Amino acid sequence: DVKVTQSxxxxxxxxxxxxxxxxxxxxxxxxxxxxxxDPGLGLRLIYFSYDVKMKEKGDIPEGYSVSREKKERFSxxxxxxSTNQTSMYLCASSFFSGTNSYEQYFGPGTxxxxx
Amino acid sequence: xxLLEQSPQFLSIQEGENLTVYCNSSSVFSSxxxxxxxxxxxxxxLVTVVTGGEVKKLKRLTFQFGxxxxxxxxxxTAAQTGDTGLYLxxxxxxxxxxxxxxxxxxxxxx
Numbered sequence: 001d002v003k004v005t006q007s008x009x010x011x012x013x014x015x016x017x018x019x020x021x022x023x024x025x026x027x028x029x030x031x032x033x034x035x036x037x038d039p040g041l042g043l044r045l046i047y048f049s050y051d052v053k054m055k056e057k058g059d060i061p062e063g064y065s066v067s068r069e070k071k072e073r074f075s076x077x078x079x080x081x082s083t084n085q086t087s088m089y090l091c092a093s094s095f096f097s098g099t100n101s102y103e104q105y106f107g108p109g110t111x112x113x114x115x
Numbered sequence: 116x117x118l119l120e121q122s123p124q125f126l127s128i129q130e131g132e133n134l135t136v137y138c139n140s141s142s143v144f145s146s147x148x149x150x151x152x153x154x155x156x157x158x159x160x161l162v163t164v165v166t167g168g169e170v171k172k173l174k175r176l177t178f179q180f181g182x183x184x185x186x187x188x189x190x191x192t193a194a195q196t197g198d199t200g201l202y203l204x205x206x207x208x209x210x211x212x213x214x215x216x217x218x219x220x221x222x223x224x225x
Binding site: 004009031033035040041042043044045048050058090092094097099101102103104105106107108109 | 160203212216
């Protein structure tokens with residue numbers, strides 16, 4: 001079974017703190033993603049990576065950065081946490097499953113609260 | 116900007132009833148996926164449809180991709196309490212990325 005793990009299920013941080021969210025996948029997938037999920041807004045892509053050390057901005061990259069030093073690990077960094085970054089953060093990895101599609105596998109999520 | 120709109124947003128039904136959830140866009144997608152997410156967990160992929168007009172069945176769930184590849188539907192026959200969850204559609208956007216819909220929250224009552 002594909003497994004995507006995230007370092008924390010729940011996290012509480014203070015405004016201005018630097019926050020690291022870690023994600024590890026064990027299936028040798030090329031692509032990894034960070035999303036945030038907010039009620040009524042669905043999943044929004046923050047950043048993704050299609051190879052080690054490669055990254056691309058998603059739809060809402062402001063206030064975030066990422067790091068992918070190893071294929072299996074993709075980190076999301078909040079440089080200076082703000083209350084509007086309180087959200088559920090979901091990591092995913094994907095592989096090409098044929099015929100124009102990629103299968104995504106998600107981690108369980110990290111619920112981050114910034115106070 | 117590609118957008119995927121899902122309807123209804125919320126649905127509460129009795130066990131045994133049938134239901135349909137819709138996913139609509141003005142954009143064409145090369146493929147479309149449906150996910151189910153349970154509380155406290157990440158979304159789990161149910162199906163991928165890639166051909167206009169394609170119909171796929173997964174036990175009591177029937178997925179259809181519109182002929183023009185701009186919309187999709189999910190039909191559940193004889194819903195069970197285990198079908199409760201958030202249903203998300205996602206359309207392929209670019210090479211690796213998917214755009215997600217806002218979701219339909221389904222509650223099936225015993």
